[in-house]
Amino acid sequence: MLTLLPAPIGNLLDISLRSLQALARAEVVLCEDTRVAKRLYTLLLERSLFGELLDSTTLSHKRFIALHSHNEQEILTTFDEEFFAQDVVYLSDAGMPTISDPGAKLVQWCITNRIPYDVLPGSSALNVCFASSGIESKSFFFGGFLPHKQSQRQQILPRYAALGVPCIWYESPHRILQSLQDIALTLPNAYLCVCKELSKIHQARFFGRAEEILRQLESTKICGEWVLCLIDESSQEPSLSLSEAKLLDIAPKAKAKILSLLTNKSVKECYQEIIESTDLSLPHCAKE
DSSP states (O other): OEEEEOBOSSOGGGOOHHHHHHHHHOSEEEESOHHHHHHHHHHHHHTTOSTTSOOHHHHTTOEEEEOOTTTHHHHHTTOOTTGGGSOEEEEOSSBOTTSSSSOHHHHHHHHHTTOOEEEOOOOOHHHHHHHHHOOOOSOOEEEEEOOSSHHHHHHHHHHHHTTSSOEEEEEOTTTHHHHHHHHHHHOTTOEEEEEESTTSTTOEEEEEOHHHHHHHGGGSOOOSOEEEEEEOTTOOOOOOOHHHHTTOOSOHHHHHHHHHHHHOOOHHHHHHHHHHOSSOOOOGGGOO
């Protein structure tokens, strides 16, 4: 059987008891990076978090196999039902597998081949950032990592902000300042919660508009992983005002239909007043 495990995003003590049990009994450890996975086991042993579940002797008998975005398809072709007769776990370097991390193709393979699997719940940086933001919303949009290219960032930021729900993105330390500059340019009134190195020693949170956060970061060391949650309540769908509607250079019937939608008056009434108006001013039906 396969079990997908959430790895701690920073603090080892965030690992669950169920994850410790699964790691201890696993015969095969599929992982994004074998060095990171082995290091996790070593640190957990050093902290005695396994208790009596695992010791260094039994750890040496575990088989570690790298399964990442570059070799995922190739490795999957070597699997069969017998392979999953063992206790197999999969974990990415940090956080929940498949969320901006490999693992989805592995799950798809299990579904297709009717291999039983389980997914243990655990932390992901996106939900920690959202809970940290103080933004009250029944839904949000998660976009993964922001595009590397500035032109693409400036294109998608307003598009998704227009959804009217909090938008969450991951960003690297190499581009966080550029991304905040793009937000300041395209969404100057958006409110942000920007989180740095969540659950780690140098964890920090910054709040405000992008321009304000950029000033706060002038005295901050730019390192580690970053998560941004923003809401732009000033974003509105384009609309036509009454004064703009009366200036439309279109046929009276079409103008009457538009004014009817804006004023909740009948099309016939608006049309009649447009025709009767000699100066083409805003018809009486559109006035309050």
